[in-house]
Amino acid sequence: MKLTLLFIGLFLGLSSAIMIPHPGPLHFHNPPRYQVDIDAPPKVQWAPIMNDFKEPLSIFIAEFEHLLPIPKWIFNAVGVYGKTIFKYQKYVKQVEAIAELTGLPFNTLFTLNFMYELASWKACTGVVVRNNNGTIYHGRNLDFEFFRYFSNLTMTIDYYRNNQHIFSVDGLAGAIFFHSGVKPGKFGLTQTTRNSKSLFTNLQAIAKGNFPSVWLIKETLETEDSFEGAVQKLNTTAIACPIYYMVSGPGINDGVVIERNYDSIHGFYQLNETTSFLVQTNYDRDVPDPWYDRRRIPAQERLEKLNGNINETILMEDIMMKYPTLNVATIMSTVVNPRTGYFNTSTWW
Numbered sequence: 047m048k049l050t051l052l053f054i055g056l057f058l059g060l061s062s063a064i065m066i067p068h069p070g071p072l073h074f075h076n077p078p079r080y081q082v083d084i085d086a087p088p089k090v091q092w093a094p095i096m097n098d099f100k101e102p103l104s105i106f107i108a109e110f111e112h113l114l115p116i117p118k119w120i121f122n123a124v125g126v127y128g129k130t131i132f133k134y135q136k137y138v139k140q141v142e143a144i145a146e147l148t149g150l151p152f153n154t155l156f157t158l159n160f161m162y163e164l165a166s167w168k169a170c171t172g173v174v175v176r177n178n179n180g181t182i183y184h185g186r187n188l189d190f191e192f193f194r195y196f197s198n199l200t201m202t203i204d205y206y207r208n209n210q211h212i213f214s215v216d217g218l219a220g221a222i223f224f225h226s227g228v229k230p231g232k233f234g235l236t237q238t239t240r241n242s243k244s245l246f247t248n249l250q251a252i253a254k255g256n257f258p259s260v261w262l263i264k265e266t267l268e269t270e271d272s273f274e275g276a277v278q279k280l281n282t283t284a285i286a287c288p289i290y291y292m293v294s295g296p297g298i299n300d301g302v303v304i305e306r307n308y309d310s311i312h313g314f315y316q317l318n319e320t321t322s323f324l325v326q327t328n329y330d331r332d333v334p335d336p337w338y339d340r341r342r343i344p345a346q347e348r349l350e351k352l353n354g355n356i357n358e359t360i361l362m363e364d365i366m367m368k369y370p371t372l373n374v375a376t377i378m379s380t381v382v383n384p385r386t387g388y389f390n391t392s393t394w395w
């Protein structure tokens with residue numbers, strides 16, 4: 047009960063925070079970028095990254111444990127579950143590698159990798175837009191509590207197989223999931239939060255073996271090889287928490303929003319001749335956005351004004367970097383061109 051209240055409090059805090067502009071001048075940097083062999087042992091994959099991020103990650107974990115005094119037995123129970131019953135052992139091995147490399151407790155790191163399922167105080171905006179040449183661009187802002195800590199944990203990874211670049215992702219060091227990714231020439235993929243009603247139903251879904259919703263992004267990039275394949279996988283995989291997926295691709299109508307329930311689709315929206323962009327924040331598209339969070343509308347109005355004159359730079363600077371799409375809680379912005387594989391992650395301070 048206390049925990050629920052705490053989460054609700056943080057969520058309400060963020061709901062109002064996301065309407066606050068970024069204070070002072072906007073300082074930007076492209077976070078470190080790593081080349082990783084996807085078939086290497088997990089410890090080899092994560093060693094250079096954890097070498098750079100061990101310190102900020104330790105600071106965040108210490109602060110998190112202080113801010114949210116979750117009893118140790120919960121972390122321990124989740125950790126034991128992870129190592130014994132949990133279905134996706136490939137991902138457990140990744141967390142084990144991070145724990146060994148940083149000396150941080152596996153149980154805490156593993157539990158935190160269910161951040162999306164455990165808490166609903168996240169925001170974010172996604173955009174897919176077609177320009178006058180028929181090229182699709184895809185953008186995403188990550189808005190989250192703890193933004194002061196997470197800004198120091200952002201990174202980009204280019205995954206390789208047999209020395210060939212297969213896909214790129216960005217995320218936060220310590221997490222084995224990613225928020226955005228691109229498979230060059232095939233598809234781009236991002237998510238935004240769909241606020242779920244119940245922590246309990248999420249836990250039930252995890253226990254049933256449903257795929258953790260945000261982890262599915264890397265899994266899809268790894269296993270699917272086309273826009274349609276990616277959409278189909280994200281349409282149909284049973285997941286652990288409701289979510290919005292956005293997928294972009296090389297074709298002129300290759301831009302979708304998938305509103306997902308645990309085992310089904312709530313809504314599906316695609317670009318067509320008359321709709322050249324879709325902006326998705328954190329609400330279902332068949333009901334009006336709540337009065338306290340109107341982030342979708344200014345972004346739509348700006349896209350309308352640009353009238354198809356869009357490229358990588360313009361999407362970043364005229365849409366993703368503009369208030370309220372970018373606000374006090376925005377940690378990073380990502381711009382993707384699925385046709386070329388262009389992938390720009392910018393972190394804001």
Ligand SMILES: *[C@@H]1O[C@H](CO)[C@@H](O)[C@H](O)[C@H]1NC(C)=O
Pocket residue numbers: 177179181357
């Ligand atoms: C779009 O077309 C114009 C002229 O036809 C060209 O100058 C521009 O570089 C093209 N942009 C892209 C993103 O292909």
Ligand SMILES: *[C@@H]1O[C@H](CO)[C@@H](O)[C@H](O)[C@H]1NC(C)=O
Pocket residue numbers: 102105194195198
């Ligand atoms: C983030 O990194 C900057 C620069 O290294 C540092 O000054 C700041 O204290 C760090 N913030 C946190 C919350 O660790």
Ligand SMILES: *[C@@H]1O[C@H](CO)[C@@H](O)[C@H](O)[C@H]1NC(C)=O
Pocket residue numbers: 274275277278281311314
């Ligand atoms: C995904 O689901 C939507 C909604 O049911 C459907 O219209 C679309 O054809 C599906 N796409 C694929 C590739 O399965």
Ligand SMILES: *[C@@H]1O[C@H](CO)[C@@H](O)[C@H](O)[C@H]1NC(C)=O
Pocket residue numbers: 315316317318319320321
């Ligand atoms: C295009 O997509 C929009 C939004 O999904 C929808 O309202 C509209 O009916 C579609 N138009 C056509 C011609 O399919």
Ligand SMILES: *[C@@H]1O[C@H](CO)[C@@H](O)[C@H](O)[C@H]1NC(C)=O
Pocket residue numbers: 357358359360
């Ligand atoms: C995008 O277009 C703007 C304005 O035409 C131009 O200044 C900028 O260099 C272009 N960016 C890219 C990546 O082509």
Ligand SMILES: *[C@@H]1O[C@H](CO)[C@@H](O)[C@H](O)[C@H]1NC(C)=O
Pocket residue numbers: 076359362363390391392
């Ligand atoms: C990413 O976008 C920012 C803002 O437009 C720009 O300053 C930066 O040079 C870009 N970085 C890369 C790697 O393209």
